[in-house]
Amino acid sequence: MAGTQFNTKDRILGAAESLFAQQGFAGTSLREVTSRADVNIAAVNYHFGSKENLINEVFRRRLDELSERRLGALQVAREQHPGDLEWILAAFIEPALALSLDRHGGTAFVRVLARAYAEKDERLRQFVSEHYGHVMREFSKAISACLPDVSRESMGWRLDFVAGALTYAMADFGHNKRMAAVNEQAHCKRAAQELVRFAASGLQAKPDHLRN
Amino acid sequence: MAGTQFNTKDRILGAAESLFAQQGFAGTSLREVTSRADVNIAAVNYHFGSKENLINEVFRRRLDELSERRLGALQVAREQHPGDLEWILAAFIEPALALSLDRHGGTAFVRVLARAYAEKDERLRQFVSEHYGHVMREFSKAISACLPDVSRESMGWRLDFVAGALTYAMADFGHNKRMAAVNEQAHCKRAAQELVRFAASGLQAKPDHLRN
DNA sequence: GTCTATATAAGGATAGAC
């Protein structure tokens, strides 16, 4: 309600986000974007300069807030539930899922994120890791601290698995899973719980030399 | 060595696979494909009819064999290690990672797979689920049978998480992780072990009502 | 800041000679 969605720039960002989610970056033309945003084709270059820069701005708009919320939740988890793995994971997961409930295209954005993850486009990956890599490192440290028995190498793998599970779960979210009977909020809450349980249990797997 | 890689058709498939892995489907032009395959631009339409059909053939070439190996390994696991979750998971995971070691572009293909997973392109998804959906269903059944305490709904989520972790791990595989010191085979074996342990542990997480 | 018009390039696909 606050300025969003009503000026040309934000209309373009919203339309781009939604189309990128559906069709990918290369698969979406600026013509489609400006047509959906109901602005002139020339506006996108006026406001963003190029398609690549538009893509970056789509990320920046959401990731700034998402990163802040994650780090804030991590802070709370550390203070109120020190050493509790599931709270740390929830601090990472819940803000992302909450975003996917947000009106004004949050739903689309989580799928854009998944896409960026899968597309190994170097320029895009570099932009994201440059601007938001510190968030991942913060969580890595917090999670590793909970699991002293897991070797550094195993931990590297496992964090990757968690990231993959989260990313694809978010992408699928609201896509083919939303049953008519369940409302969106409940569905979202459930997804977060399931993922936190699964990830915590996977991360805690005993190393081979400690089994039996 | 057997017919592959030396006729026009297979050269096109190989080049397409490799470029799709790097740039995605929409991001790759037929001109790039034919240029890398060192064949004429008209050849792709002569042999495949359209870009969409070429994409499908890239999948069919690998997935037929991958599916067979997975189902074969599942059969062996069922007979020799009945009810053992980790063997079932290995039957699913190892053939995929073995493929990623294959010369002649297997490395690229696992990344193509990940891309297909992320891109929610309906036509492509439909093709894959139509031709290979039965493999996933077979594994779902086998895995569920090992975990009677997990509700049907939770199981649905968890299988999604496993698929996400596997897909993403495979995609990253050989991309940014291969350290100079470790050879490819060992790296691959390790990845499979780590993923099997992680997935088994995640799938076995106790439902909330059975905790403590 | 927003439009029309257009420059310029690249895309998929095909026709027709060899």
Add this chain to the structure above:
DNA sequence: GTCTATCCTTATATAGAC
């Protein structure tokens, strides 16, 4: 089966009027 040449569409980007 493979080539050249070309059609037609779509793309990004910009110039310049309003």
